[in-house]
Amino acid sequence: MTRPIYFLGLLVSCTSISSAFPDELPDPAKIENDGAVIGEIILERSDVFDLSDPEENNWLYRLANKLHIVTRENVIRKQLLLESGDAYSKKLSDESERLLRQNSYLFDADILPVSRNEGVVDLVVKTRDVWTLGPDISASRTGGENTSRIGIEELNFLGLGQSIRVFHEEGVERRSDSIEFFDRQLGNSWTSGFAHFADNSDGHHRQLSLVRPFYSLDARWSLGGSAIDNERRGLFYRLGNQAAEYQQYLDYGSLWGGWSAGLRDGWVKRWQAGVVFSDLRFSDVTNPALPALIPANRKLVYPFVSLEILEDRYVTAANRDQIGRTEDFHTGTRFTATLGWSDERFEADRDALIWSSTFSRGFGDLDKQFLMLGAAASGRHESGRSANSRASFTARYYKVQSEKRLFYATLSATAGHALDVDNLVELGGDSGLRGYPLRYQAGESKLLFTIEQRYFTDWYPFRLVRVGGAIFADAGRVWGDNPINETRYGWLTDVGFGLRLGRTRSSSGKMIHIDVAFPLGGDASIDDVQFLLESKRSF
Numbered sequence: 001m002t003r004p005i006y007f008l009g010l011l012v013s014c015t016s017i018s019s020a021f022p023d024e025l026p027d028p029a030k031i032e033n034d035g036a037v038i039g040e041i042i043l044e045r046s047d048v049f050d051l052s053d054p055e056e057n058n059w060l061y062r063l064a065n066k067l068h069i070v071t072r073e074n075v076i077r078k079q080l081l082l083e084s085g086d087a088y089s090k091k092l093s094d095e096s097e098r099l100l101r102q103n104s105y106l107f108d109a110d111i112l113p114v115s116r117n118e119g120v121v122d123l124v125v126k127t128r129d130v131w132t133l134g135p136d137i138s139a140s141r142t143g144g145e146n147t148s149r150i151g152i153e154e155l156n157f158l159g160l161g162q163s164i165r166v167f168h169e170e171g172v173e174r175r176s177d178s179i180e181f182f183d184r185q186l187g188n189s190w191t192s193g194f195a196h197f198a199d200n201s202d203g204h205h206r207q208l209s210l211v212r213p214f215y216s217l218d219a220r221w222s223l224g225g226s227a228i229d230n231e232r233r234g235l236f237y238r239l240g241n242q243a244a245e246y247q248q249y250l251d252y253g254s255l256w257g258g259w260s261a262g263l264r265d266g267w268v269k270r271w272q273a274g275v276v277f278s279d280l281r282f283s284d285v286t287n288p289a290l291p292a293l294i295p296a297n298r299k300l301v302y303p304f305v306s307l308e309i310l311e312d313r314y315v316t317a318a319n320r321d322q323i324g325r326t327e328d329f330h331t332g333t334r335f336t337a338t339l340g341w342s343d344e345r346f347e348a349d350r351d352a353l354i355w356s357s358t359f360s361r362g363f364g365d366l367d368k369q370f371l372m373l374g375a376a377a378s379g380r381h382e383s384g385r386s387a388n389s390r391a392s393f394t395a396r397y398y399k400v401q402s403e404k405r406l407f408y409a410t411l412s413a414t415a416g417h418a419l420d421v422d423n424l425v426e427l428g429g430d431s432g433l434r435g436y437p438l439r440y441q442a443g444e445s446k447l448l449f450t451i452e453q454r455y456f457t458d459w460y461p462f463r464l465v466r467v468g469g470a471i472f473a474d475a476g477r478v479w480g481d482n483p484i485n486e487t488r489y490g491w492l493t494d495v496g497f498g499l500r501l502g503r504t505r506s507s508s509g510k511m512i513h514i515d516v517a518f519p520l521g522g523d524a525s526i527d528d529v530q531f532l533l534e535s536k537r538s539f
Helices: 028-033 059-067 073-077 090-101
Strands: 037-046 106-117 120-129 133-135 138-142 145-154 162-170 175-183 192-200 203-212 221-238 241-264 267-283 298-311 314-317 327-330 334-342 352-364 369-382 385-400 405-417 425-427 441-443 445-456 466-479 492-502 511-519 530-536
Touching: 028 090, 028 106, 037 073, 090 106, 090 120, 221 267, 298 352, 327 352, 425 445, 425 466, 441 445, 441 466, 466 511, 492 530
Parallel strands: 037 120
Antiparallel strands: 106 120, 133 145, 138 145, 138 530, 145 162, 162 175, 175 192, 192 203, 203 221, 221 241, 241 267, 267 298, 298 334, 314 327, 334 352, 352 369, 369 385, 385 405, 405 445, 425 441, 445 466, 466 492, 492 511, 511 530
C-alpha cells in the first residue's frame, strides 16, 4: 500500500546535512586511542528545508518550516548511547547514528567530533527533520487491483517522536477504519508502546504491545508483552480470482524476557524466554459470497526459549536500495533459534514441538560487489510427524557499475511441507511477479528470480523528488498441493521498466514505484500490459 502524498506535496528528498566546521576534523580512531573524554554534546537540529540554500528559500518552503515543529532536543538526546563525561567510542557514536536513522521523522543523522583540547572532545549531533503532518491520501495498483487510503497522520507529534494515524482504507479484501499510536521511547525509557484499533468490513483488529527491547548491542536485558484480537475474512485465489472463503478468529498473547552479557569481542549473545497463547479458529462466513473452504482450528499454548547470536559488523552506503539517502547494512553473521513446547496440559489442543531459526550474512564490498544471504526455517512436530514446516532462502546481489548505475539480482526460494491450509505460499503481482495478477499461483513451495538494472539520476524536481529508474525481469513458479486445484502454468516470466521517486522529505521512508510490466506466460485472461503504482521500502 502506498503511503501518503503529504501536505504541500512534500514528497521527496532532502539535501545533505551541513554546517560550518573546521576544514579538518579530528580523527575518531586517534581520539579513541588517546582515551579522550566527551565534553559537550551539541545538537544541530535542522528543519525540513535549508533556507540558506537559494533554491529552497522560497515562500512555500519557508511556510512549511514555519508550520513544522522540529524534533525536540530531549528526544534526540535520549537516543544517544554517549553522554558527557564518557570515554569517546567510535562504535557507540556509529551505533547512535543508526538508532537515530531508524526514526521515520529524521532524514539522516551524523555525529562528529569537532574539537579536542587536553583530552576532551566535543561532539556535534546533526539531524534533519522531514515533514510528518498531513493528509494520509494514497492510491496504488498492483496485480491488476486498486487500493486506496484517506486519513490524517502525524508521525512526530509536537516534536516528541510519537506517531498518531487515523485513516480509512479500501483494499481488495476489505474496508477498514483504523486508529494507531506508536511511541518508540515512552517517557525517557527505552520501552516502546504500540496500539492499533480497526473496525473492518469483515471483522476487527485490536493490538497492544509494550516492549523494552535489546536497544543496543551492549544492552543487558529485554522485557515485553503483546496482545492481539483479530477477526477477518480469509480468501483462497484461483489464477488471481477469489475462489473460496472462510472466517478467521485469532486471540493471541505473549510475554517474554531476555538477558545478555552484552557486546564481547565483536559478538553479542542474547537469550530470551517467555510464553505464548495462540487460539486460531475458523468458520463459515456469515453471508457467504463464495464456496466455503474451512482450515482446521489450532490452539497452541507454549513456553519457549530463544537464542540470538549477532556479529557487530555494519557498513553504510547510498544509492543501493534508496536514492541519495544513507543506508545502514548489517553485513555480519546473525543467527536465531527458538524452541517451544505446546502441551494439552496447558489447555492447548495438541502436544507439539514448535521451532524456528534464521541466519543471515553478507559477503564482499558494498562499494564494488556485495552478496547478502539469508535463510529461515520453522514448523511444528506433532503426532509423530512434521506439520506446517517451511524453509526459505534469499540471496541479494549488488554490483556497482558507476556512481549512477547498479546491477541488482535477487533469488528467493521457499520449500514447504504439510502446510496449514491457510498458510500456503503465493506468487503474483503482489509478491514480486510484476506482470501478473495478485496471488496468481499458490502451493507449498515457490521460486522467484529477479534482475534489475538500476539508474540513479541527478534530476531533483523542485528540490523535492530524487528520480531513478529500472529495467527489470522476473521469473518464478510454484509447486505442491493447492486446495483450489487451480491450473498450473509452470514457469512464469515478465519484463518491464519503471520510474522510482525517492520521497526523502516525507516521513514514509518509501519510494513510489511506477512500473510497466509485460507478462510472457499465464492464461489468456491476463492483460498484455500491467500498470503498477505502489510504494516500497526499497528500490
